[in-house]
Amino acid sequence: MELPWKKSRPAMIAAAAEDRRFSFFLCCLTTFTTVAFSFVSPQIIRYTIDSVIGSSPLQAPAFVLQLVDSLGGTAFLKQNIWICAVLTLGAALLSGLSNVVRRYTSIELGETIAWRLRNSLYGHIQKLPYDWHVSCHTGDIIQRCTSDVDTIRNFIQNHLSELMRTFCVFVLALIMMFSMDVFMSLVALILIPFILLFSVIFFKGVEKQFAKADAAEGVMQSCAQENYTGVRVVRAFGREAYEMDRFSERTRTYADIWSHIGKLLGVFWGAGDMMSGFQLAIIVSAGIYRSVKGDLTPGTFLAFYTYCNWMIWPVRQLGRILSEFSKTLVSAGRVRDVLQNESETDPPDALNPGIKGEISFNNVTFAYGKGEPVLKNISFTVKPGKTLAILGSTGSGKSTLVHLISRLYDVPDGSGSITIDGIDIRRISRSSLRRNIGLCLQEPFLFSKTIRENIASIKPEMDIGEIKSAAAVAHVDDTIEEFAEGYETVIGERGVTLSGGQKQRVAIARMLASNPPVMIFDDSLSAVDTETDAKIRSALRKRVKEAAVIIISHRISSLMQADEILVLKDGTVEEIGSHQELLARQGSYRRIFDIQSGNREDF
Template sequence: MRQRKFAVIWRFLCPAAPLFLLSLLCSMLNTLFTALTPQIIRSAVDSIIGSQPFQDLPAPLIQWLSSLTFEKALLWAAAGVLAVSGLAALFGFLSRTGTAMCSERFVKGIRDTLFTHIQKLPFAWHTAHQTGEIIQRCTSDVEVIRSFVTTQCLEAFRVLFLVFVSFVLMFSMSVKISLVALAFLPVVVIYSLFFYAKMAQRFLAADEAEGELTTDVQENLTGVRVVRAFGREAYEVGKFDEKNQRFSDLWIRLGKLMSVYWACGDLLCGFQILAVLLVGVGETVSGAITPGTFLAFLTYNAAMIWPVRGLGRVLSEMSKAGVSIERVGEIMDAQEEQFPAEPKIPDWKGNIVFDHVTFGYGGEEPVLRDVSFTVPAGTTFAILGGTGSGKSTVAALLTRLYDLGPGEGRITIDGIDLRDIPQSELRRNIGLVLQEPFLYSKTVEENIKATRPAASREEVRRAAGVACVDQALAEMALGYDTIVGERGVTLSGGQKQRVAIARTLLSQAPVLLLDDSLSAVDTETDERIRGALLREAMGTTLILISHRVTTLMKADHILVLEDGRVAEEGTHEELIARNGPYHRVYEIQMSQDDRRLLAGEGGEA
């Protein structure tokens, strides 16, 4: 598990490793120059203000300092403090600048890789994961990882180096006091590790609760029209409040645990400083060490003990980062859509064959059972079925949103197995319009041009005319420049479907697949769109999927699905004559207005 987490970090840190190492080096140099200041003060107190001879300095420097007057020696000591402080500040600046650059390069790599990877994941993966949870993993969890790797890890290295330098200097001044100071460090470390284990569990629970809360907000905002239409505001507020309360309670519990940790840490550090102070005073009074040495010792101890206690913050961040790395790693480990080893590209005449296809979602009961049919190239093929009959599954399989497994049959286009055709090639040549189309929060024209950004305004108008949405746009103040609200919320259901049809028509795909995409338009508009499609799509393989008979009755061939099986197939006239499932649906659905409309078209079958 730890190797896996390290591999995830190294994968993204590697490109920024030079900056990381440079920041680490500058941080160490900052620590070294900072550590020189107490030594200068020690010499000033003992040998300039006091009468002790200069120690631990090169002989020429000792001789030169001894020849100076009191005032000059004190000025040179002050200049020395300013010089080393300036160098420490310079390297501190370089370290922080390098850390900022490394941090952004690191997090950019994670975001880019995550987003690209998510685009390549199968549709089944997306249906199994909530949108809010995915967003939370790609934002909050990524930020936690960034903070830990590029801030807390550097701080941990700096503290360890500071402890090493401090103890080297402290032992050189007094072994006895150094041992007293050192005795408390294992206690602090063990105590921090104990809390680290406790906090990791609570961070995981809080992180998961945050994902649920984000999902709840995302679903509420997405479905705001449904919430308002059914007066569900109070219910949604109550549901959000319940999850928000749980989220708050988890963070309060975590906050209490961290409060105990910091309070006990302060107490331990206070005892350590008190012990060093008492022993140090005794050593100074007895003459074992000089006052300057004692002052320098206290400075090193204070500079060391508080960052050591701060390692607990690093450990707590490590617990958060461990959870976040695991959650991000789960996305990165998800298997991308598989491309055929030897891809084959059809010439796209559009001849489609379903050969004994049986399919179920995730190992559940089959939705399609031994379904076989052929769609001749350039024809209009219709699929009729009620809810749960499997008609939308046909569309999902044809566009490879889901793949058939071994023994589940075969689907071919122009004689080539669907699994041998690259997904990008397949979806570029099959124009799909869903019952609930997604529209971007852009202008209507930009939404239509999504499949062909380089299309001209005239081509956009032509596609909109075939989809019978041009008249509705003409009635809008800004026409094609009308801004569509998020997910198309400012348009009616029928208008959204027609904009989506225009968008697909503009792609000029050789196969058009309309999956119940006329369900939100009235019968008359339905007829106009179908007529325009049949005229416009000459030579194009057109597949119409619907539960509405009037949408399908003029197709060259009609397939009727019931409970995932082929109930019957044929032309409209043939199916009516058989007096089977199609005829029953026809009789139920055909209203007086529908019959008048058909009579106006040339008579009823």
């Protein structure tokens, strides 16, 4: 579902509940009826004290007078006082039933909005450019999808209907109070403007603090997530104390912000209590004075005090609701910040061709952002059934080549082109292109599922025979069979832990199982011993006869069987040719070969 992130934050939240308009209407209606029926009880008590038990004339709306007359008048009610009690109980019961419906509809609205926001965020994040993911902290993204959405849900479920209820209580209380005594009503309103002004000022100040608190929580979660992910590195270098100090610093910042918010809330509630108490003291004093003079009946004074008390509490509650509303606006803004990032889009005439796998780089130059070019005038061609190996030092641009082939980044106009089967890859839809490119990285990611599900993750309908065939080529089949559960063994957090080499081989099996026309191995055998490396490469040559294969490695033994080897240096092609041709040229390739084969001792 596309949410209107370009509009206001409340409009975005409202759009998430677009198909729940009736539920919203029902929530508003029952909020009103809850308040209306609750306001009936003090009136029944007022009439009972003044006109049924007492002797004052019954001054009530016409329909109430008709009802009393149909029952037999005040004399009949005095003899059957239980009828007044039943009416009071009935009003309370109807108010309670209305409140049940109000709570149910508000919970339904909140859950619907949270569900839509989470799905919209998750779906949008899947489509955001790779560059966005690189620039964002994982912990902050998770917080926006969980904590911020929960804040919005909490406000819709617990505070939105309370805001409407506050408004209804305030308006109905004023109507009832003015209908009973205008002077007392004006006295009751003396401090209301000051309380409202104080609430608005507080709302403006606390909103900024909530924004700081959310940002600090994101930094804290990112720090924890980074530490948990890199726990082996932390332990290996004895950095536990440093990481603890680092995390403590972030939690201290977070705690300090919330301590400051707590002080603001304490001042607000303390000042609110003081003003509310002073307000009630004025009402009681004025009410007693007018009752003694005979201008106010006891029943009217009791009902008036009840309504005044009910009116002051919503006004005070308004500050709490506004503080929650400010938190909600901050969270909605953080959600909108994600949604307003442009997702990857293909042109309307994007192609979905059947790909055979001939890849050509034509004078490609590329830089990240406004930085220096990391690739300069790169040109080469890989045909189906052929293997291109890429060798280069760290930072030479090897991984950037992989990013460009997969369209994680696009080559800018005027900076060359990359074609597959003669078609510029910028004209091919990303989903179609990536389905036809198999990628196996140096640090593969495996899901917390069974080994079978991991290998078949790209083609879930694959039968066990195909899965075992791919695993055999990756030389991981025997290892898997040694586990008690075999291919049904769960790996990851809830199951067994695989070694680096085992993970790489499972990842290779996953790629082979999809049988793409283009296969890229980005140093994906670095954790495998030399003998197993040779066996896997031999099996791969037999398996991927028609695919275009690109192998990136620092190990020349993994590259030497390739049809062509490309040597990168500082983003440019230094050498290109077969293993024998490059050895004969006495260049960088020959020097690295001599070092790795033990013919030279210097680096």
